[in-house]
Amino acid sequence: MRLRTVLATATVALAAATCLSAAGTATADADTGTNSSAAHACSPSVSIDRFSDALDKTTYDGTFVGNFSALAVDKDGSLAALEDRSSLFDLDAKTLAPKRVVQLADENGAALDSEGLVIDRDGTRLITSETEPSIRRYSADGKILDRLPVPSSLLVAPAGRATTNQTFEGLTLLPGGRTLLASMEYAISGDSTGIVRFQTWNRTKGDHWRLGAQYAYRTDEAILGVPEVQALPDGRLLVLERGFTSGVGNTVRLFLADPRHATDTSGIENLTGQAGVRLIKKTLLTDIATCPSLGATAKQPQPNPLLDNIEGMVVTGHDKDRFKVLLVSDDNQNTAQTTRFYYLTVKPGH
Template identity: 60%
Template sequence: MSRRSVRSVRSVLALAAVSAACLTVSGPASAAPPAAGNCSPSVSVTGYSDALDKTTYDGTFVGNISALATDRGGRLAALSDRSSLFTLDGRTLAPRSVAPLADEKGAPLDSEGLVVDRDGTYLVTSETEPSIRRYDRSGARVLDRLPVPARLQDRARANASFEGLTLLPGGRTLLASMEAPLTGDEVNRLQTWRRTPTGSFAPAAQYGYRADTNLGISEVTAAPDGRLLVLERGFTSGVGNTVRLYAAELRGAEDTSGMETIGSGVRLAHKRLLADLADCPSLGAPSHQPQPNPLLDNIEAMTVTGRGPHGALRLLLASDDNQSANQITRFYSLRIVTAG
């Protein structure tokens, strides 16, 4: 391999045949990958890859993946929460470039959410403030910083603010999800921004979303029909991760932007369980710590990569290994037959 290639790509991979927009890395020639299978009537897992686990690229650790987005030219953008923005080959996942991210003063970010805007610039959240910044195509320069309502900044819980970011169909509305409720709230908030005539974004409606008990929102991405796909995630020591995929509908939900606190009686976003990923077939995946299903890890990233036969959505997920020997950087290919 060349100097710019990933070192120590692991030989243990389990993948089904999937579209070029998703994973196409294959396992050892002598071992057939386990068959894909259903996680629920709506969701099936078609493969996984540990190829990037504990690797480096151009001297940068490839891991801590907290967000994914489809990029131009059939590539993927992958965001590390240690202030690194990777470009990955959409077929093989091989890194093609990496850019260090920083704020306006050159300090690193707790970067968690990612959107590739229609002009190719990157919108990146940081949990610290919380904040959303726009970066140029190189990732080297901050072009803009979106206004964030003071209530979200003043009452966000530490390390539990803007975890997810997505652009709704049509490109006019941006949505960020809070990982946990604000201090004093009973539910999570989903904040939106509307694109202005100049191309920037201004704060708009806000909605309440009730995550399951002991779970937070680790990622949100828009489906082509305008509904949201929401990843809820939690961790219990000695047991492992809980990861559930929901479809959520904002129509009919009440605008909570003027509410000091959100409690009972508020019309929240309606959600429907698509799959508990513990119910997926394990595909023979290894695990370095107790898990209800060895396929699971700390899944934080998600993007829609296209459509398959009969309109099924292709979904790519990735886990954040926290640069820990007990966790894995793992990519998952899922198929959603319906989000209705």
């Protein structure tokens, strides 16, 4: 989603732990041994291992590399990176070097405002566009295979109650692969500000999808939106919240959320704090502004020079209670912003 001016907290960053060996293309020191753990800590639950600006303001096969809105791990272990301007890249998981790019379009050949990405078990790509909004199934080469139903209330006005550029941003498959979940970025008309709806779909025969339950999530501040969600193996979610204030910079916070006991709100027209509605429970894991900057530089004011417009997230692996999580920023093809990848270790706890 394009940058939107919202209030942000100006948190002073911790001292830099390591430095880039060369601006723009190098990555910060990836040492995560015992001696560096404290220096890399963002919070008791999250540490930053390194970051990379290697793809910032580059091109591949005539296509600008940037505007990233979502990430996914493909079946061969490579990294899929979705641009919000209809390009889907395959990246080398270790070097981030682009290996292929596929151009996406709707049924009429028009570009998407593509925001959310899931790679299904058969290799097909489930991709949201926040224009309508929509979720379409694509083959690996970009052919449309199917389109999922969307509740009328979540459609952009006047067809529904959503606002343009504030719809389906996050997308994830829940454990077992039978349930798909999409997060709206902001509240729809008639709901309280800060209440964001998470919509699910259930898999049917032939890998089609029917509408499932819907849940309500409250952002940490009314002016923050939800750009991404990712499911953990136990059914809990990692949720990103993000905002921007001109002259101050970005606010990006990572939460652990549990939808498993939340109320199904699909039959509730207006969510205004009524009794009996159980929201998705959430716990703050970290504010990214508290991470050590690792020698990062910013092209515009930021509470921490490490920060940018972080929009994509994927869990790349885990060992017991430790998860490797990769974030990416959307540079909006703007010279004042950076395409940056963030390598985190997250311990969500029980």
